[in-house]
Amino acid sequence: MRTSPLNALVARLESVEALDDAAGPAGRAVRALIPDGVPKEVLSGAWLGHALHPMLSDIPIGAWTSSVILDWTGGEDCRSASDRLILTGVLAAGATAATGWSDWADAEQGSAAVRRSGLVHAAANGTAAALMISSYLARKRGARGLGRLLSLAGSAALGTGGWLGGHLSYTLGAGVAS
Numbered sequence: 001m002r003t004s005p006l007n008a009l010v011a012r013l014e015s016v017e018a019l020d021d022a023a024g025p026a027g028r029a030v031r032a033l034i035p036d037g038v039p040k041e042v043l044s045g046a047w048l049g050h051a052l053h054p055m056l057s058d059i060p061i062g063a064w065t066s067s068v069i070l071d072w073t074g075g076e077d078c079r080s081a082s083d084r085l086i087l088t089g090v091l092a093a094g095a096t097a098a099t100g101w102s103d104w105a106d107a108e109q110g111s112a113a114v115r116r117s118g119l120v121h122a123a124a125n126g127t128a129a130a131l132m133i134s135s136y137l138a139r140k141r142g143a144r145g146l147g148r149l150l151s152l153a154g155s156a157a158l159g160t161g162g163w164l165g166g167h168l169s170y171t172l173g174a175g176v177a178s
Contacts, residue, residue, distance in 0.1 A: 010167055013120060014113040023108060023119040030105035043102040051175045053099035054165075060096055061162060063089035064132055068155050071148045079144070086136045086151060093129045097122070100165075107174040114174045117164055124161030128154045 013019075034040050045052030067085035070078040100122065108115035131154030139147035168174040 006163065007171075010117060010164070014116050016116060017112075019116040019119055020112070023115045026119065027105045027108045027115065030101045034102050034105070040102065043099050044106075045099070051099075051103060053096065053103050053175070054169065056092065056096040056099055057162075057165065059092035060089035060129070060132075061158060063092065064128070064151065064155060064158060068151055071151060079139075083136065083139050086132055086139070086147075090129065090133055090136060093125075093132075097125065097129070100125070103175050104168075107168075111172065111174070114168060114172050117172070118168055118174065121161050121164035121168060124157050124164060128157035128161055130154075131157060 034043060041047060043052065045055075048055075063085045067082045067089070070082040070085065074082065104114070104118040104122065108118055131150050135147045135150035135154060137147075138144075138150055
């Protein structure tokens with residue numbers, strides 16, 4: 001596989017020790033909130049035989065991407081479908097984030113790279129969710145143009161978060177049982 005120029009950028013990100021000031025307490029807080037046993041097993045996907053987070057992430061990514069496509073190519077007839085897709089992604093984002101935080105809180109303890117890139121992954125995806133919520137609210141207030149622009153910005157944040165999620169799994173092996 002070829003090395004992406006983005007790898008140099010993420011290597012710099014993973015060297016920023018200042019991220020540990022937020023990541024360390026966040027990891028401890030998540031581990032305190034999600035006890036071992038059934039809650040942890042449900043969020044981790046133990047009952048599935050593999051991590052739940054990657055599967056759930058397809059819902060907001062797919063819904064929000066489809067909404068953007070409808071916004072820019074579908075015309076007026078697709079407005080309500082686009083709005084429903086934004087809402088679908090927003091509703092799925094909570095469970096997706098909960099499973100991701102749960103997985104990350106375990107993995108970050110053993111790897112500074114996972115700790116730092118995972119924190120930025122979560123921040124990018126949280127930004128995407130906030131922008132999509134804002135998009136939905138703007139649409140409902142009648143500011144469709146603003147809503148479309150907010151969802152485009154949300155898609156940019158989502159792409160960043162998605163790339164970092166792939167990096168966490170495929171490059172760093174976070175969440176991959178050996």
